[in-house]
Amino acid sequence: MEEFKIGLCPYCGMGCRFYIKTLNGQPIGIEPYPGGVNEGKLCPKGVAAVDFLRHKDRLKKPLKRTENGLVEINWEQAIKEIAEKLLEIREKYGPDTLGFFSSARCSNEENYLLQKIARLLGTNNVDHCARLCHASTVVGLAQTVGAAAQSGSYTDIPKAKVLLIWGYNPSETHPVLMRYILRARDNGAKIIVVDPRKTGTVWFADMHLQLKPGTDIVLANAMMHVIIEERLYDREFIMNRTKGFEKLIAVVQKYTPEYAEEITGVPAKLIRESAITFATAGRGIVMWAMGLTQHVTGAANVKVLADLALICGYVGREGTGLFPMRGQNNVQGACDMAALPNVFPGYQKVTDDEKRKYMAEIWGVEDLSSKPGLTIPEMIDAAAKGELKALYIMGENPVMSDPNTKHVIEALKNLELLVVQDIFLTETAELAHYVLPAAAYAEKEGSFTASERRVQWNFKAIEPPGEAKPDWEILTMLGKALGLPKFDYSDVEDITREITLVAPQYRGITPDRLKREVMGVQWPCPSEDHSGTPRLHVERFATPDGKANIIPVEFKPPAEEPDEEYPFILTTFRIVGQYHTLTMSNRSESLKKRWSSPYAQISPKDAEKLGIQDGEVIRIVTRRGSYTCRAVVTEDVSEGVIAVPWHWGANILTNDVLDPEAKIPELKVAACRVEKIGGC
Amino acid sequence: MEKKLFINLGRCIACRACEVACEKEHGISFITVYEFRDIAVPLNCRHCEKAPCIEVCPTKAIYRDEDGAVVIDRSKCIGCYMCSAVCPYAIPIVDPIKELAVKCDLCAERRKEGKGPFCAAVCPTDAIIYADLNELMEEKRKRKAERIVEAQRKAVETLAYFG
Ligand code: SF4
Ligand code: SF4
Ligand code: SF4
Numbered sequence: 145m146e147e148f149k150i151g152l153c154p155y156c157g158m159g160c161r162f163y164i165k166t167l168n169g170q171p172i173g174i175e176p177y178p179g180g181v182n183e184g185k186l187c188p189k190g191v192a193a194v195d196f197l198r199h200k201d202r203l204k205k206p207l208k209r210t211e212n213g214l215v216e217i218n219w220e221q222a223i224k225e226i227a228e229k230l231l232e233i234r235e236k237y238g239p240d241t242l243g244f245f246s247s248a249r250c251s252n253e254e255n256y257l258l259q260k261i262a263r264l265l266g267t268n269n270v271d272h273c274a275r276l277c278h279a280s281t282v283v284g285l286a287q288t289v290g291a292a293a294q295s296g297s298y299t300d301i302p303k304a305k306v307l308l309i310w311g312y313n314p315s316e317t318h319p320v321l322m323r324y325i326l327r328a329r330d331n332g333a334k335i336i337v338v339d340p341r342k343t344g345t346v347w348f349a350d351m352h353l354q355l356k357p358g359t360d361i362v363l364a365n366a367m368m369h370v371i372i373e374e375r376l377y378d379r380e381f382i383m384n385r386t387k388g389f390e391k392l393i394a395v396v397q398k399y400t401p402e403y404a405e406e407i408t409g410v411p412a413k414l415i416r417e418s419a420i421t422f423a424t425a426g427r428g429i430v431m432w433a434m435g436l437t438q439h440v441t442g443a444a445n446v447k448v449l450a451d452l453a454l455i456c457g458y459v460g461r462e463g464t465g466l467f468p469m470r471g472q473n474n475v476q477g478a479c480d481m482a483a484l485p486n487v488f489p490g491y492q493k494v495t496d497d498e499k500r501k502y503m504a505e506i507w508g509v510e511d512l513s514s515k516p517g518l519t520i521p522e523m524i525d526a527a528a529k530g531e532l533k534a535l536y537i538m539g540e541n542p543v544m545s546d547p548n549t550k551h552v553i554e555a556l557k558n559l560e561l562l563v564v565q566d567i568f569l570t571e572t573a574e575l576a577h578y579v580l581p582a583a584a585y586a587e588k589e590g591s592f593t594a595s596e597r598r599v600q601w602n603f604k605a606i607e608p609p610g611e612a613k614p615d616w617e618i619l620t621m622l623g624k625a626l627g628l629p630k631f632d633y634s635d636v637e638d639i640t641r642e643i644t645l646v647a648p649q650y651r652g653i654t655p656d657r658l659k660r661e662v663m664g665v666q667w668p669c670p671s672e673d674h675s676g677t678p679r680l681h682v683e684r685f686a687t688p689d690g691k692a693n694i695i696p697v698e699f700k701p702p703a704e705e706p707d708e709e710y711p712f713i714l715t716t717f718r719i720v721g722q723y724h725t726l727t728m729s730n731r732s733e734s735l736k737k738r739w740s741s742p743y744a745q746i747s748p749k750d751a752e753k754l755g756i757q758d759g760e761v762i763r764i765v766t767r768r769g770s771y772t773c774r775a776v777v778t779e780d781v782s783e784g785v786i787a788v789p790w791h792w793g794a795n796i797l798t799n800d801v802l803d804p805e806a807k808i809p810e811l812k813v814a815a816c817r818v819e820k821i822g823g824c
Numbered sequence: 825m826e827k828k829l830f831i832n833l834g835r836c837i838a839c840r841a842c843e844v845a846c847e848k849e850h851g852i853s854f855i856t857v858y859e860f861r862d863i864a865v866p867l868n869c870r871h872c873e874k875a876p877c878i879e880v881c882p883t884k885a886i887y888r889d890e891d892g893a894v895v896i897d898r899s900k901c902i903g904c905y906m907c908s909a910v911c912p913y914a915i916p917i918v919d920p921i922k923e924l925a926v927k928c929d930l931c932a933e934r935r936k937e938g939k940g941p942f943c944a945a946v947c948p949t950d951a952i953i954y955a956d957l958n959e960l961m962e963e964k965r966k967r968k969a970e971r972i973v974e975a976q977r978k979a980v981e982t983l984a985y986f987g
C-alpha cells in the first residue's frame with residue numbers, strides 16, 4: 145500500500161517539510177508538501193532524504209568491543225553494563241570525569257534527556273556541535289541583544305531593502321533560503337556579500353567584499369567608521385534602545401577604509417560604498433554563518449555585526465534583523481534545550497541559585513552542580529590528559545567534525561568508556577566500547593527547532609531497522625538503569641510536556657498543538673493560546689534593562705598567519721550535495737556520484753607558481769597533518785588562499801585553537817603549504 | 825494555452841536539485857546543470873513548438889502528447905538517434921540499458937496523477953517553472969508595475985525631503 149506521511153528534512157536548519165512516500169511500510173521517495181516554510185521546494189539533499197534510511201550499513205544491534213572487535217550484544221545487557229560503568233567511574237573519580245556530547249541532529253526531547261542525565265549524574269559536562277558552528281553567535285548575541293537566536297523570520301527577508309550576507313553561502317548551504325533572498329532582490333533589495341571566496345551567492349550580489357580570511361572585524365569596523373563619519377546611523381534608535389554608542393565611536397575611529405583595505409584586501413572605495421548602501425537602505429538584514437563564527441575572534445565577530453545592525457536601527461522591525469543561519473536541523477533546539485555546559489533549558493544559568501533550585505525540584509533532587517561544565521574541545525583535551533574518563537556521544541562524529549583529527553583520535557582512545565549512539569558506524573563509533581543503534585528522523589517522533597526559532601513536529605513514517613531505537617527511548621532506558629529519579633517516560637510527548645514546564649520560551653508549545661499545527665510555532669510562546677513570536681526585540685531587547693549593548697571590539701589577527709614554511713591561508717567551506725561528515729549524504733547514490741571527491745580551490749596565479757594543473761593531485765600540509773586531494777584552479781579564490789570543502793576529512797588540517805569567549809575552534813583559518821604530487 | 829516548462833537563467837543557483845529529482849523519477853536524469861563562472865544553465869528538453877526531432881524521426885516514434893509534451897514511444901524507437909542529431913540542444917540520449925533514445929517526457933507519469941514535472945516542483949529558486957506563458961508574463965508585468973510605483977513614490981519622497 146502506498147502512503148504519504150508528512151516529513152521534516154533531516155539536513156540543514158532551514159526546516160523544510162516534505163512528504164515521505166512509503167510502499168508497504170518502506171520509504172520509496174520524497175514528494176513536495178505544499179505547506180511549510182519551503183513552500184514545497186527542496187534542495188538535492190532534501191530530494192534524496194530517504195536514500196540513507198534503508199542503507200545496508202545501518203546499525204541494527206547494540207555492539208560491544210571485545211578482543212575480537214565489535215560484537216553484537218542485546219539491549220538489556222548493553223544498557224546495564226554502560227550504566228554500571230558510568231556509575232563506577234563517577235564513584236572512583238568524581239562526576240566531572242564524565243562527559244556527554246549531545247546532538248543538533250537529534251530532537252529537542254532527546255537533547256533535553258541527555259543533558260538531564262548529565263546533570264542528574266552531577267556534572268555540567270554536556271555540550272554539542274553548536275560549539276563548532278554557532279557558539280560565537282550564542283555568546284555574541286547574548287551580550288549584545290540578550291537572545292541567542294535569529295531575531296526575525298524568513299518572511300522578513302523579501303521585505304528588506306538591503307541584505308548583508310557575511311561569511312555565509314546560502315546558495316550551497318541553505319538553497320531554499322535563496323528563494324527568499326532572490327525575492328528580496330526582485331523587490332529591489334541590494335545584496336552585499338562578504339566572503340573570501342566568490343561563491344554562488346555572489347552571483348546574485350551587487351557588491352562582493354572579498355576579504356582575507358580572519359579580517360572580519362576590521363571590515364565591519366571600517367563600515368561603521370564610514371556610517372558614523374557620514375552620520376548615516378539611526379540616531380533615534382541608538383538613543384532610545386541602545387547603550388555604548390560613544391565607546392564605539394572611539395574604537396572605530398582609527399578603522400578608516402584605507403587602513404582596512406591594507407588588512408582586509410577589500411578596496412577602500414568598495415567599503416565606503418557598501419557602508420553607505422547598507423546604512424541608507426532603511427530596512428536591512430544581516431545574515432551570517434560559519435565564515436564569521438569559526439574564528440579565534442568568533443564571539444567578537446558576532447558582536448561587531450550586531451553593532452553594525454544596531455547603529456542602523458535594523459533590529460525588531462519588519463524587514464530587518466540579525467540572522468545567524470543554522471547549519472543542522474536542530475542546532476537551535478539543542479541550544480534551547482541546554483545541551484550546553486553553562487545553562488539549563490531556556491538559557492538559565494547553572495550558577496543562578498534560584499534557577500538551579502527550581503530545576504532540582506522539577507527533576508526530583510536536592511541540588512544540582514553549579515560549576516559550569518566543559519565544552520567539546522575542552523572535553524577532548526581533558527580526555528587526552530586523562531582527566532575525563534568516560535564520554536557518551538549521541539549522534540555526533542567528532543573524529544571527522546572536530547579540528548585537528550589526530551588529537552581527537554588520541555583523546556578518544558585514552559578513555560575508559562566511550563559510548564556512541566548513532567545510525568551508522570561512524571569513524572567515531574569505530575573507536576567506541578559500546579555502540580547503540582539509533583532510529584533516524586523518519587523512524588521516530590519529536591520536535592525540532594529550525595533556524596527561525598520555529599518548533600515543528602517530526603512525524604514518524606516508518607519503523608526503525610532491526611533493533612534500532614529512537615534516541616529518547618535509549619536515554620530513557622539508560623536513565624532508569626542509572627537509577628535517576630523521574631525517568632518513567634512512556635512516550636515522547638511526556639518529555640515534550642516536561643520541556644514546556646522547564647523552558648519558558650517553550651511554555652505554550654505542547655505536543656498536541658505541534659501535531660495539529662504542521663507549520664509549527666515560533667518561540668517564545670508563553671502560553672497555549674499564544675500564537676508564537678515571529679519577531680524578537682520589537683519593543684525591548686532581552687537584556688536586563690531592555691536596551692541593546694553596543695560592544696565595540698578591536699581587531700585581533702588569526703592565530704596562525706602565513707610564514708615561509710606555510711605560505712598559504714587554508715580555509716574550509718561546505719558544498720550543496722554533501723553534508724557534514726558524509727555519514728548520511730554519501731550513502732545516497734544520487735548525491736555521491738554528483739559530489740564525489742575532495743578537492744581544493746587554488747588561484748590561477750598560485751597554481752602557476754607551483755606548476756599545478758587543474759585536476760592534478762596535490763597535498764596540503766599544515767602543522768597538524770596532511771591531506772591529499774585534487775586541485776581546482778579557479779579565480780573564485782584570491783592569491784594566497786586555499787579553500788577546501790571540509791566533508792572529506794579536511795579537519796586533519798584545521799587549527800584547534802579556541803576563541804577564549806565562545807570556545808569555538810578557528811576552523812576557518814590555518815597556515816598551510818601546498819605540495820605538487822602529480823598525476824590526475 | 826497549455827503549460828510549458830520555463831527556465832530562468834538569472835535564478836539558477838546550480839544546486840542540482842532538479843537533476844536529483846529527475847533521476848529519482850526516471851532512473852536517469854534528463855536535465856543537466858552546466859555551471860560556469862557566475863551563471864549556471866539547467867538544460868532539458870524545451871518541448872519545441874516546431875520540434876525537429878518529431879519531423880525527422882523515421883518511425884514516428886516521437887510525438888506530441890495531449891499536454892503538448894514531446895515524448896518518445898519506446899516500442900517504436902529503433903535507436904537511430906536522428907532526433908539527437910537534429911535537436912538544437914542535443915537532448916535525446918542513449919538509455920544505457922535499453923539502448924534506445926530517451927529524453928525528458930515532462931514527467932508523463934506525474935502529469936497523469938495531476939502533478940507537475942518534478943524538477944520544477946522542487947527547484948528552490950523558481951529557476952524552472954511549469955506554467956502558462958501568458959499568465960506567467962501577466963504576473964511578471966504586474967510585479968514590474970509595482971516596482972515602478974515604488975520607485976516613483978520614493979522619488980517624490982526624496983523631492984519632498986530636499987525641497
Ligand atoms: S533546481 Fe533550480 S536552482 Fe537548482 S540547479 Fe536546478 S534549475 Fe538551478
Ligand atoms: S528533443 Fe530537442 S528538438 Fe525535440 S523538442 Fe526537445 S529540445 Fe526540441
Ligand atoms: S520535466 Fe520531468 S523528465 Fe523532464 S527534466 Fe524535469 S524532471 Fe526530468
